[in-house]
Amino acid sequence: MSTLALRDVWVEYGDQIVLERLNLEIASGSFVSLVGPSGAGKSTVLRMVLGQERPTRGTILLDGADMPGEPGPDRGVVFQRYSVFPHLTVLRNVLLGFEFRGSPLLTRLFGAKRRAAVAKSEELIEAVGLSAHRDKYPSALSGGMQQRLAIAQALAMQPKVLLLDEPFGALDPGTRTQMHALIKPLWKTHGMTVLMVTHDIKEAFALGTRLIALDKPRIDPQAPGRYGAVITYDLDLTRTGPVPVMGFSKPLSRAEDADMSKGAQS
Amino acid sequence: MSTLALRDVWVEYGDQIVLERLNLEIASGSFVSLVGPSGAGKSTVLRMVLGQERPTRGTILLDGADMPGEPGPDRGVVFQRYSVFPHLTVLRNVLLGFEFRGSPLLTRLFGAKRRAAVAKSEELIEAVGLSAHRDKYPSALSGGMQQRLAIAQALAMQPKVLLLDEPFGALDPGTRTQMHALIKPLWKTHGMTVLMVTHDIKEAFALGTRLIALDKPRIDPQAPGRYGAVITYDLDLTRTGPVPVMGFSKPLSRAEDADMSKGAQS
Amino acid sequence: MNILPGRGSRLLLALLPFVLIALIYVTQSAQRRAENPNDKLLPPVSEMVDAVKRVAFEPDRRSGEYVLWTDTAASLQRLALGLGIATLIGLTFGLAIGVLPFVSTTLAPLVGVLSMIPPMAVLPILFIVFGLGELSKVVLIIFGVAPCLVRDLAHAAGNLPHEQLVKAQTLGASTWQIAIRVVLPQIMPRLIESVRLMIGPAFLFLISAEAIAADVGLGYRIFLLRRYLAMDVILPYVAWITLLAFIMDWVLAKLARHYFSFAYTVERR
Amino acid sequence: MNILPGRGSRLLLALLPFVLIALIYVTQSAQRRAENPNDKLLPPVSEMVDAVKRVAFEPDRRSGEYVLWTDTAASLQRLALGLGIATLIGLTFGLAIGVLPFVSTTLAPLVGVLSMIPPMAVLPILFIVFGLGELSKVVLIIFGVAPCLVRDLAHAAGNLPHEQLVKAQTLGASTWQIAIRVVLPQIMPRLIESVRLMIGPAFLFLISAEAIAADVGLGYRIFLLRRYLAMDVILPYVAWITLLAFIMDWVLAKLARHYFSFAYTVERR
Amino acid sequence: SPAQAAKKKEFNIAWTIYVGWMPWPYAAESGIVKKWADKYGLTINVTQINDYVESINQYTAGKFDGVTVTNMDTLTIPAAGGVDTTAIIMGDFSNGNDGVVLKNAKTLADIKGRKVNMVELSVSHYLLTRGLATVKLKEKDIKVVNTSDADIVAAFKSPDSTAVVTWNPQLMEVKGEPKATPVFDSSKIPGEIQDLLVVNSETLKDNPDLGKALVGIWYETIALMEDKGDKGKAAREAMAKLSGTDLAGFEAQLKTTKMFYTPEDAVKFTSSAELSKVMDLVRTFCFEHNLLGEKVKSKDAIGIAFPSGQVLGDKKNVKMRYDVSYMKMAADKKL
Numbered sequence A, B: 001m002s003t004l005a006l007r008d009v010w011v012e013y014g015d016q017i018v019l020e021r022l023n024l025e026i027a028s029g030s031f032v033s034l035v036g037p038s039g040a041g042k043s044t045v046l047r048m049v050l051g052q053e054r055p056t057r058g059t060i061l062l063d064g065a066d067m068p069g070e071p072g073p074d075r076g077v078v079f080q081r082y083s084v085f086p087h088l089t090v091l092r093n094v095l096l097g098f099e100f101r102g103s104p105l106l107t108r109l110f111g112a113k114r115r116a117a118v119a120k121s122e123e124l125i126e127a128v129g130l131s132a133h134r135d136k137y138p139s140a141l142s143g144g145m146q147q148r149l150a151i152a153q154a155l156a157m158q159p160k161v162l163l164l165d166e167p168f169g170a171l172d173p174g175t176r177t178q179m180h181a182l183i184k185p186l187w188k189t190h191g192m193t194v195l196m197v198t199h200d201i202k203e204a205f206a207l208g209t210r211l212i213a214l215d216k217p218r219i220d221p222q223a224p225g226r227y228g229a230v231i232t233y234d235l236d237l238t239r240t241g242p243v244p245v246m247g248f249s250k251p252l253s254r255a256e257d258a259d260m261s262k263g264a265q266s
Numbered sequence C, D: 001m002n003i004l005p006g007r008g009s010r011l012l013l014a015l016l017p018f019v020l021i022a023l024i025y026v027t028q029s030a031q032r033r034a035e036n037p038n039d040k041l042l043p044p045v046s047e048m049v050d051a052v053k054r055v056a057f058e059p060d061r062r063s064g065e066y067v068l069w070t071d072t073a074a075s076l077q078r079l080a081l082g083l084g085i086a087t088l089i090g091l092t093f094g095l096a097i098g099v100l101p102f103v104s105t106t107l108a109p110l111v112g113v114l115s116m117i118p119p120m121a122v123l124p125i126l127f128i129v130f131g132l133g134e135l136s137k138v139v140l141i142i143f144g145v146a147p148c149l150v151r152d153l154a155h156a157a158g159n160l161p162h163e164q165l166v167k168a169q170t171l172g173a174s175t176w177q178i179a180i181r182v183v184l185p186q187i188m189p190r191l192i193e194s195v196r197l198m199i200g201p202a203f204l205f206l207i208s209a210e211a212i213a214a215d216v217g218l219g220y221r222i223f224l225l226r227r228y229l230a231m232d233v234i235l236p237y238v239a240w241i242t243l244l245a246f247i248m249d250w251v252l253a254k255l256a257r258h259y260f261s262f263a264y265t266v267e268r269r
Numbered sequence E: 001s002p003a004q005a006a007k008k009k010e011f012n013i014a015w016t017i018y019v020g021w022m023p024w025p026y027a028a029e030s031g032i033v034k035k036w037a038d039k040y041g042l043t044i045n046v047t048q049i050n051d052y053v054e055s056i057n058q059y060t061a062g063k064f065d066g067v068t069v070t071n072m073d074t075l076t077i078p079a080a081g082g083v084d085t086t087a088i089i090m091g092d093f094s095n096g097n098d099g100v101v102l103k104n105a106k107t108l109a110d111i112k113g114r115k116v117n118m119v120e121l122s123v124s125h126y127l128l129t130r131g132l133a134t135v136k137l138k139e140k141d142i143k144v145v146n147t148s149d150a151d152i153v154a155a156f157k158s159p160d161s162t163a164v165v166t167w168n169p170q171l172m173e174v175k176g177e178p179k180a181t182p183v184f185d186s187s188k189i190p191g192e193i194q195d196l197l198v199v200n201s202e203t204l205k206d207n208p209d210l211g212k213a214l215v216g217i218w219y220e221t222i223a224l225m226e227d228k229g230d231k232g233k234a235a236r237e238a239m240a241k242l243s244g245t246d247l248a249g250f251e252a253q254l255k256t257t258k259m260f261y262t263p264e265d266a267v268k269f270t271s272s273a274e275l276s277k278v279m280d281l282v283r284t285f286c287f288e289h290n291l292l293g294e295k296v297k298s299k300d301a302i303g304i305a306f307p308s309g310q311v312l313g314d315k316k317n318v319k320m321r322y323d324v325s326y327m328k329m330a331a332d333k334k335l
């Protein structure tokens, strides 16, 4: 449904080059895990795909056309830092998306429509285990609870592309497993394209159909901002055969990387 | 150097009981890993030990005396949400602690004193891998970089008690290992008492000398706030013999729990 | 730093400066009276009480009205209208400027300039455009208060974390929806805060307007009585205005804390 | 919502409302002149230019002074003093009230009440206490502006995330150190923002003070000429005041963005 | 404070802009004040206050030793406020400087039912009631809207305003409006609105030199003002400038002001029996409008002393005095 392509994308902040010559083609319906050391530029990639930030150079295409410059309902997001609305209770945070869609002017639902939206919201809240905290404001939630709320909020809208920035980082293993169980069927049935940043390699392998690692291959000690991060690994996790492990697949050389992107363009 | 004791501590927010009858004795110099599901009250325990929050009932003792009601330089902290100062650059964030200590009035260091403080700060910044970002404001740092900055900041002061709330949650495995390597010798040489919340069981075992699990043993579906969390596991990780694994040790019954605390008090 | 005074000592502490001021007044007043038994500048409290009785509870000799109450009614009506409209303007324009870059480039400089024009100095023009009646008084309040509100709210709206707006867009929100469901409720506490800060200036403009042309109102009375330095009435009037303003301030503060409790979590420590 | 107008169209858009206002003025002025050739209310631009030439570039025949400049110098000096002292008061008291619960309980109610007293109504007392010289004018500005600043800054200081204060305490900070190293730098942007919002009111108080007792100053001149409805001088004076205020506003905005860039990351989107 | 009056050397006199008081700033500027002050070994500061009422209030509160003021306001503000006040200079009386102007009207009677913009409880108010009496109208027949003197010209521009009472220079501006008709002015009640220089009686008693110096200053200055030659023109031009107008405007205002250029004239007017009749009219108005104080039960509560020794009202509570002795010294060239 929605193929995402990054073509020769560079991101620079002042002197510092964050991302260098990024070429990436993400097929519709794939679940891409994005890993890499802290500060490599993972969140930056997500922000660009979201439309929140523009690359310094290069283009981003959605289904072959230029990416709309603004974030829209086709792309859902869970930010690294909890981004729920502080002025709304848990239920209303989830409900808000339904209200945006169902009532363009008033942004308020009534009667049957509202009941349906509330039911769906409550289902999701139940799924992320926040039923008991339905009427709390985010400030009264623990860190992990806020993260779960953000997940419920993003999932409620069933976007075509879902961008997750360490969505389960603040969750204990048990809750994390619940979340996996929640997100996987949703992804499968709705054919979403998911791009997830994670630091948990096991999680990256367990959920993803593809794993992409970002890293700085070169560092100039005199000018640490001189070189940016590139894609150092790009693994297809769907192929049959033994599950590939990090060490097994050899890193892409920069030349290969360039070739690959050429191939994709042609 | 600093024994910490929680005696029959309850925490309630309105109707909701968060922590129930918490009894805990933490020996000086121990490294306690605190685990538990999201929302169990781990951060709340930390906030209480910090002096930021007061228990609804019960007392907290430091070295047998009532805990000072205010946070002080004896207790360092890395909050769950990055709590660096947004108006200071990376270097100045770390330097600030030295300035607080070295210059009560102006809070500015000069000459040799300043050079020494800067040197120490830079050492720590180097250790958390932020040298290249010395002069950036926190808003220009990635999530994990902010977390590392907070760690450097807290470690700089070498507090007697160090409270860590998911300090490595936003870090990739590589950086995480570096952080472990940084914190472990510091803890050992300075005899700090460390209380660390983590969701990574491996980390909890690898670093801790003791593991405490918080959880709600009972849930009343009609009134989810009715029962609070208690200590469900309390493992000594220093004893010789095979490393204990979660499943192996049987959970403490509530009666035993009470007994244990009695024993500790006598 | 975290030493919180107890409940009882709290009240005492809060009253302390007022008691001090009252003491200074009483001694100064007594001293002036000792020098000139007819001194009007700082009348003793007893005379002020008499004066209040007269204006509040005895009908005026000439008009038969209870002066204080008719003045208060007239002034409060003007103030409510002026402040109300200014609030509406502040909210809508502040929101628009804060949310829409397009509106911001067009209107922000204008508002910046408008907020700097001293309204008193262009009164003649206001008179011609809005006449001499109630309208011009209300307009003066609006003119004095609204630009400040617009600027403050535009600033508040513009300062919301960008992530929130992006998030709302990903949830399918239109600009309009973001404005009313994301930005508006979050700047409401600031609006109330700003309006609270503007109560003082609003009264100031009201009084100035009433001093310029009026036949009833708190400001009218004060300036009329100033003609013969009747401080025994003026001071109670000033106190009364201050009390009214303080009550409005307090009510707004309570309202904000009640309806927008999410914004006051920091205070709960 | 994120459609940002380009550089060129930006300037055009910003100028648009001003051009409109100028147009309305010119047509209205011409119309009034057509009806009454002696109309003084809306003089044509040419007359205002003449007037400006007279007051700004021709020495006064008697005193040899250039009226506009001596007025401006006198007023700016008063304003700078008043606004400067008010800012200092706002900062120290705002900080103290925001950081120390003890000071807060003692002073916050007082400041709340003070900010509600309309200064104009107690002018006679102010003049008695502070004399009729420069001091009373400066005091009026302080009296009018400082309580607002104190309240706003106390609010800003009190609204800092509690975690930051705790964090500073764990780093060994005393209350004093927290105040100057953690709270102060973070409320500085808000201080500048507040002072910017207060430039308008400060000018207002200045003009009012000068209208009552002065023999030089922008406000003095305006009130002197108001009796004759000499709008050909008054309007350029008003425009000049507005320009001065606007420049101050602009300079403060730039200063804030330069020295406290950390507070303006949201704006950079 | 006034009650602490004792021998002192430095004195403060406040003045406000009005055609009859413009000699004061001119005297200060041209050194006449210093000359006379030096002669008596005094320092006299002449301070401008922009707001007329504020200047009287400040005098009443003790900030000034003397002030320029009308007879009516002397009675209602300092005298009613217990500050014993002596008028030592009778400068002029308004002879058309205060007036009633209507839009779309022919006579004062047309004012019936209109809203009248004026400074309430001022000499304008007094003038209006005196005028209303001549056309058999009562104050009830009109509605008074208190309007600040600085804004009255602008107010009259508004279609809402169809009647104003004011003084110069505003009066001239108001008369210049299209469709404006002056229907009554102070030339119809000559001598009732007097412009004085008053000083605190106790200060004066303790420091008679102050009175002498002030009178000396005054008559030297207005002699210049009257001068038909270049010196006089220059003086009048300076005064015009100081009051914010030009020579023509200033001279037009002078035309409607009956200046007492010589001390002889002033003494004669002040000593005449007419004055007590005038003051009776004035105090009656003041009493009826509560201007003598809310608790005052009769217009006799405050005593007004005249040069003849006659006292109007309470002899034990004389708070306003007309004193011609200093002007006489000037007339006799004894200064």
Ligand SMILES: Nc1ncnc2c1ncn2[C@@H]1O[C@H](COP(=O)(O)OP(=O)(O)OP(=O)(O)O)[C@@H](O)[C@H]1O
Pocket (backbone or CB within 6 Å): A013, A016, A018, A036, A037, A038, A039, A040, A041, A042, A043, A044, A045, A080, B133, B139, B140, B141, B142, B143, B144, B145, B170, B171, B172
């Ligand atoms: N506004 C900015 N100004 C300057 N540099 C920035 C800015 N935002 C991000 N950076 C830099 O860009 C780099 C990448 O940041 P990004 O947030 O994408 O990292 P990340 O891969 O998400 O790291 P983490 O795992 O720690 O979240 C960092 O080095 C950071 O310093």
Ligand SMILES: Nc1ncnc2c1ncn2[C@@H]1O[C@H](COP(=O)(O)OP(=O)(O)OP(=O)(O)O)[C@@H](O)[C@H]1O
Pocket (backbone or CB within 6 Å): A133, A139, A140, A141, A142, A143, A144, A145, A170, A172, B013, B016, B018, B036, B037, B038, B039, B040, B041, B042, B043, B044, B045, B080
């Ligand atoms: N201010 C508050 N008002 C009401 N309830 C609160 C407040 N703060 C925390 N809580 C509740 O206390 C419980 C424990 O919160 P806490 O932050 O200690 O959890 P936690 O164990 O740290 O969870 P996580 O792993 O998600 O961070 C939560 O259920 C939360 O809803």
Ligand SMILES: [Mg+2]
Pocket (backbone or CB within 6 Å): A042, A043, A044, A080, A165, B142, B143, B144
């Ligand atoms: Mg990131």
Ligand SMILES: [Mg+2]
Pocket (backbone or CB within 6 Å): A142, A143, A144, B042, B043, B044, B080, B165
């Ligand atoms: Mg937590």
